[in-house]
Amino acid sequence: MRNRNAFLFIFWRVLIGFFFTAIGISKLFEPYQNLLYLVQSYQCFPPFLEQVIARTVPWIEFLLGLFLLLGFWTGQVLQGFLILIGGFILVLGQALVRGLPLDECGCFGGLISVSISRMIIFDIGLWGILSILLNNLKQTKCLGLDQHFDS
């Protein structure tokens, strides 16, 4: 039973780590102007900060994702993700409250047409899973680099 639980924690850690590594890489290989447009469409940051966010968030997602995938600095990375996704939820929430027409602005590109409310639900779910992983850090670290370096 305990082994099965540990497997579940490892599974979620690897899955979320892989997801963010892939998302980060795909954004890094896109022109940053596409992400800048998305950030601008939330209409809640000053121009300077919009530039900073568009240039740094893909790197943060990629590196945190990679570290989570490898199970390296797992506790710190999970805390980082909780802050990052908490930030996403706040930004999306204010867009929802203000009724910004994000899903029809063309800023998500042609392939994805996701409503803000669905994205918030997804992010809240993700935030919940990450919290559970952080609360069960010992199992989450299993088969990760942390186990090797902290032993």
Next chain:
Amino acid sequence: MKRLSKPFMTILIVCLSVIVVIGGQMIFAKSKSLKAATHNARSKGNPSAPLKIVEYIDFQCPACAKGAKFLREYYQKFPDQIYLELKYFPLSAHRFGLQSAKYAECAAQQGKFWQMHDLLIDRQEQWRDLTNATAAFQIMAVEADLNIADLDRCLVDPKTEKIIQEARLDGEIAKVSSTPSYFVNGEMIVGSKSLEEYFAQHFQSKAN
């Protein structure tokens, strides 16, 4: 064998990741520039103007309408300063993205592209939320003085859609994923806000 320290391993992973990503970006950028091509752009202005703009547009996108109105205003003020090429980039998320592009392309084939473009942009708020916008497009076609029989033939001609999809493919090759996207003298700018900022800087530096 000596065991690596955790901080050293951290630096190693970060450095390797950065090198791999930046190397990949450079290779990717090189292959992209080899593939870029130009199909079926609709253009206006002075071809030797200092600002050469390629615009990727979806006529149903509100930000595209804003950007197009902004560009039109600047074009009227500085006609010799701007050369504009417009390319279709209908988003699949937009119900009338392709249909509106077809009307614009068919107008182009009758030499009335910009009249139809302006009508589609100026009246976008009236047609973008309709269940069926065909009647609205037909009224605009009449106002643009199009030959309706030729228009109807053109709308069902597979070549029309092919022209639009080729323009869209050009955009995809150039890594366009959102609308409106602009290439101003080769520099990518996405969204009307960034375009306004670019123009403000450009014309301010010219004024000084």
